[in-house]
Structures are given as C-alpha cells and as structure tokens.
Amino acid sequence: MSTSFERVRRRYETTEKKCPTCGYIDKEGNWTSETDGQQIVYHHTCPSCDTNREHTFTFTR
Numbered sequence: 001m002s003t004s005f006e007r008v009r010r011r012y013e014t015t016e017k018k019c020p021t022c023g024y025i026d027k028e029g030n031w032t033s034e035t036d037g038q039q040i041v042y043h044h045t046c047p048s049c050d051t052n053r054e055h056t057f058t059f060t061r
C-alpha cells in the first residue's frame with residue numbers, strides 16, 4: 001500500500017506548490033497528510049494568503 005501512497009505524496013510535494021489563488025510558490029511544500037489506510041487527505045494552507053486546499057484520495061486495491 002505504500003507504493004501508491006508514496007507516489008501521491010511525492011506528486012503533491014513536487015508539483016502542487018503554487019497557490020491557485022495568489023500564485024505564491026511554497027518551496028517547502030507544506031502539505032500535511034492524514035491517512036487511515038483507505039484514503040488519504042492532503043491539506044495545505046498558503047503562507048501568503050491563507051487559502052486552504054484539500055485533496056482526498058481513496059485507494060482501491
């Protein structure tokens with residue numbers, strides 16, 4: 001299960017750095033993630049404009 005998890009995590013840490021609201025690029029890629037094994041929720045708060053972004057993935061086996 002860690003294979004899909006790692007792939008998704010990397011994708012967010014490397015490609016979803018730019019805030020769609022203000023265009024701020026968060027070089028730190030401060031995504032936080034929570035998972036219960038079935039789904040993973042990514043959350044990011046823009047340090048510039050405080051826009052919250054959230055993405056939920058559900059893993060299917």
Ligand SMILES: [Zn+2]
Nearest residue numbers: 019022046049
């Ligand atoms: Zn922003």
